Amino acid sequence: MKRETIIWTVLFVAGGLFLVVRGTQSDHGLGRQYVKQVRVNPQSATDLRVKFKEAPPTDRQAQLSIPRTVGLWVAAFFTLAILSFLYRDNIFYKIAESVMVGVSAAWYMVTAGFWEAIIPKLLANLAPETIGSWALPDLLKPKPPDPKLLSLVPLVLGIMLLCRLLPRGGWIGRWPLAFIVGVFAGIRMIGFLEADFVSQIRSSIIPLVVMTDAGRVNLWASLRNTGLVFGVLACLAYFFFSVEHRGLVGRLARVGVWYLMITFGASFAFTVMGRIALLAGRITFLFDDWLWLIDPAGKRWGP
Amino acid sequence: MLKSTFPWLIVAVTGCVMIAAFFVPPLAEWKNEAGAWFEILAAMAFVVGGANLFAQHLKKISARRAGWGYSAVTLFSFVVTLVVGLFKVGVIGEDPNYPWAGHYQAEGSALWWLYQFAYQPLIGTMFALLAFYVASAAFRAFRAKNTEATMLLTAAFIVLLGRTYAGTWLTSAVPDDYSALTFPGMTAIILGVFNTAGQRAIMIGIALGVAATSLKVLLGVDRSYLGSDGD
Amino acid sequence: MISVMAVVLCLLTLCTRPILAQDTAAAPTDAIAPPSKLIAKDHDNDAGTAIDLEWTLSPDDQPQRKPRVVVGYQVFRSLADGMERVSLESLTPGTVKFTDRSCKYGAAYLYEVVAVGSGNRDSEPARLAQPVRAVRQWFDASRVWFGVIVLIVCGCVIGFTEIVKAGRGTHVRAIAGLKAIEEAAGRATEMGRPCLFVPGLRDMNEISTVAGINVLSHVARIAAEYDATIEVPTCRSLVMTAARETVQAAYIAAGRPEAFNDDRISYITDEQFAYVAWMTGYMVREKPAACFYMGTFFAESLILAETGNSIGAIQIAGTSQAAQLPFFVAACDYTLIGEELFAASAYLSGEPQQLGSLKGQDAGKALAAALLIAGCLLATETSLLPKTTQFAQALDYLTNSILR
Incomplete structure (x- = not known):
């Protein structure tokens, strides 16, 4: 065990030295990201806001971006941490795994859940004017559509699903589950018989x-x-x-x-x-x- | 009744309506509507999943169970991503009148940073590990234990060679009349005859399996996913 | 009033077109001959939202003339009163058919088809004499034979279920992977290690996930009876909900409701590889004695199966993804191939009504084999006797009507 620790320490020190030497002694250095400032709306005379875009180091307007350079090193750490699992489970892999689970679970909630489904497919149907004036201005062009009250059904089913979180009455969450399973049992049964059963027989004739x-x-x-x-x-x-x-x-x-x-x-x-x-x-x-x-x-x- | 029988009635009715939608043109649109509803339900279900994740890790931290530090890392990254994503931290919208209208993952935003420098490299590397695992799987297959495993390995070997230049070169001396005996020729037979036949039979079988399972679900024969009558 | 307006509009159109043509065309000889004989009829077997158009090509639309005189056709649609005129589609030269699928049910439409020449020269339009209306059909007649096949397959499943319920023909062949489930749970108990059950990557809208959850019900019951711990990480919240209901019901059925711990059935993340990273970490740390993979799997199947193999767990897999089966076959002790996953629950339940469904599936396979053999014999006869039209007709009916 001790010998292993020594080997790893030597490897880490050698790797670190390589990075330091590479960063300080070589012509180009390593691991930096550059950005340049651009106007958000270049055509607008009143909107003077600016944002940063990635730029190559050779660009005259390029400036070093600290957050993105830090990000690059974080990404490199995560890449090596995951690869280290090939040797065996270790603290770096465990950290990377924990971050991966936390970030990805929240990322899906935020993107696929909130901004891609709840807002445009549920709330925008129920209150198009309010949602349009808040986050989806395209909805207002040329005029906001009428509210689609049929979307109340998935809303109610969704609220039933949330009853799972209550200490009692979680069984009501079975109703939306039954709805999903029933709908897709029907759709898949016909879909598979048509696309796989019948069509595969036909192609084999x-x-x-x-x-x-x-x-x-x-x-x-x-x-x-x-x-x-x-x-x-x-x-x-x-x-x-x-x-x-x-x-x-x-x-x-x-x-x-x-x-x-x-x-x-x-x-x-x-x-x-x-x-x-x-x-x-x-x-x-x-x-x-x-x-x-x-x-x-x-x-x-x-x- | 309300806990098990009524959900089954929902299953049966909605399933039958969806089957009818394939044969009754005016109902066809309902399939799309049901698909959209599913997306909404799945999105709302994230709250249940997220709450579970939060509670599980919080429990582990408060009980100081083994590995609680990693739970803290998970919880921290979860909360940070959730907050910066929901509040669109760092997002600059195109139209200054609608500050909330910018894309949630616009370049330079906090969620973009997390995606670019944490999510994407982590997922990408995990995916890349497959190259090593496929090597170990191939090594395992090399120790073919029986006729079936030998056939799998031989077919894999031929297809691998047949789709590369090495395969063409190795059997370049074979006369054209016997081109079926070259690696590319054998690959064509494996893909065109054996692989096609196998895939088709698997697909026909799966279609029947899906149909029978769906039917059992609709008829209420197998209701295990709905739990028991007790709460 | 509307008809008067329509007539006036038509007259105006008729009067203005030649003037416009004179304005744009270089010389009268350059005028493009219009398409003709435009007819429109309701599109069959739909909800009354489509109309089929057909016309005869413009005499100038000849592929051999270079450069081409006619470079395409443009379809226009207006309401019967001439209002709301819209351009529908630009079609390639030589096109004689078009289906307008954007009709409103109940609305009467007029159509025009114009041959488009190079340099934006248009021909006179071919017009419809009478407005046309899309009609709604309440049954898709093109699916009659498919409906019959669905009825036969479902009828076989229900019919055989009843036969088996009556106590006849209960025998089904053994599937080694399913027999091994009990052995695996027993081994986990002996070793004091958990069983890991992975219900795949898809949500409850996939039947393979439902099939996986049905298998979980039996595995959980065996685990409960053996007092083995069962861990079910899921990557979909709805699957977690269903899995909790299932495992709880299994523990109640096994008479050990107090042993159920819903913390063991948890949501990890929706992301495929983060889910896998968690599971591989769990496997190497907790070393489950038995791993079950039942549902839909993709690339991660390889990582799971190899990691499970490396820790020496008994592994039983079942998936409907043909591309992942090689990795399960190579690294797992038992693999349920395709349809066997859907049959597993029936096998494990041992209930007559479920075993009957397996015989129904077999009847479906027999139907497939019969159709395949009949079709191939017809195709062979057609190939051997090309002059005998009956075989070709029968083959055509089989492939294009029955198996449409």
Whole structure:
């Protein structure tokens, strides 16, 4: 354990020294973000408010942004903290995990919940004029719509849901839950039968013997088609619940399992290729945005 | 009655109306309306979830249970994000007459900062970990224990090679008449025949499973999600 | 009064168009021939909000003429009295059909179609002789066969449920993953460690989540009987609500209501990877003896299954996401593939009415297989005997009417 502590201490000190040396000795330094001031409404003669936009360090008007530079280092810390979990669970990962849960839960509440749903889809329907003059001025153009009283239904259902928070009477929250489950049981039942059941059968209807234009049997295409249709039937046999996998059905089901395994293999291969690209994105962040070791887009040092 | 039977009646009636909406054109619009209502309900449900999160961590902190410090970190980040997001801290609206009309995540706002420098790098790195996990999963698959696992691995190996230049190069000596024996050729067969057949059968099965489960829900055969009659 | 106005408006339009044409066109020979024979009729099987238009192409609309004389068509719509004239759509040359899906139910409309030439030269419009009104249908006739299929599938589920309830044909084959649930809960009790149940990433509007919650009901009951702790982190508030109801009901059914602790069923966050980060952290710290993943999963399936595997937990997974199944198959002890997830609850309940639904699902698969075989035989006959039209007609009816 002690030896491990020593190794980690050495690694941290070396990493820290590298950052200090890189920051002070190299031509370009590292890990800074620059901004420039721009007018909020450049066309307006009366509105003189300004805001900050990200700018490359090479921009003449660029100035160092302390909050964004701090943010960059925070982001780098979080990136390394999450990557450290690959070694094992540790205090940095635990901190990152805690922040991730807190920030993301609140972020969803604020965005998907409040500003994207409650305001524009509920309150804007019930009181368009009030909400329009407060946060959604587009609603007032050309004139505010009439209140949509039907939106009272989800409001009432939502309030019932909130009864879950009361010490007694939480059972009333089952009603909106029942509403959601009922509505979507109906929608999904038909949707799946139409889009998956019927359409997949239709797409699988193909000739088992394919003829060429010259009137000969195209052996290769025929084999492919037969293999495909046989595969669908074999996999369906695997999913049969009321028949034991013995005898003919058993053999068919076994072939079905092989088909399924090859299917999974193909999905596996596709996923492997996609995931490598994700890692490349984070590595780029560390080496490009944070450490300034590389500059593939030529945004700091020019091409 | 009100605790279990009445909710089931709601399930049955709303479900039947939605099924009818597929066949009765004037009701078709109701599906969209129901979808919009669901979004509102899910948004209001955030309050229940958020309250639960708040209470759980507060309980852990006040009881000084193991790891309470991390709960404090969670709670702090939750409250800060919530406050700066709801009050649009640092958001500068386009129109000075409507200060609340700016986008909640406009560049430079506090919520933007949290998204840019905390949320996004954390989520992105967690997602990137998949590259390592996929390697360990591949290693596990290498120790194929039975015929099925060997088939999975072989198919994955062929498709991986067949979609890269290496696969084409390795089997470049195969004559054109036997192109099906090259890695790209075998990949085409795996994707066009085996993968298509497997995916279609899975989809047909799932459709039937969804239909049967929905029907059981509508008929009240399986009401476990509604709890018991007791409070 | 309105009709007089309409006539006057029409006359005015007729009088002004040639003048305008003279103004804009360079020479009379440049005039573009208008489309003709514009007809409009109600769009079938809708709520009375669409009208189908058809016309004959402008004689100048010939693809072989370069540069093209006609570069498109413009559709205009007005009310029967000529008011509220709007331009609806710009269509490509060669188009002879258009469906206006923005009609108000009950309103009578007049349509015009103009051939548009290069340099903004328009032809005379092809006009509708009489206003047309969209009609509402109360049944979508194009879905009759689909309705029959729905009735057959649902009828099979209900019919077999009744048959099994009557005590006939109760046998279903064993599914190893479901038999292992009890063993997993038992192991957790022996080891004094919790069971982790993950109901997936989707909300209660997905049937796979409902199926997952139904499985949770049985797992919780087994856990309650064994006195094992069950932890259910959720990433949707509504799922948490449903899971609490379910687990509480399971504990009551197991006769141990006092052992239910709703703190164990908690909301973590809606964000997929934050939820996963919490769970992986939980797994390596608490080391659950059994992990159940039942519902809809995406990329995180790999992280969950690998972490669970690394801590040596018994893992049983079930998902309707075909793309995630390979990772569950590779790293979990048992995997319920696709439809098996939806069958799990019926299996675990052992109730006749639920087992009957499984036989109903089998009947659905038999129907699928029968339709597939019949369709493929017809397609094969059509391929072998291209001159025999009966097979082609039957195939066409099967694929384009029955399986539309």
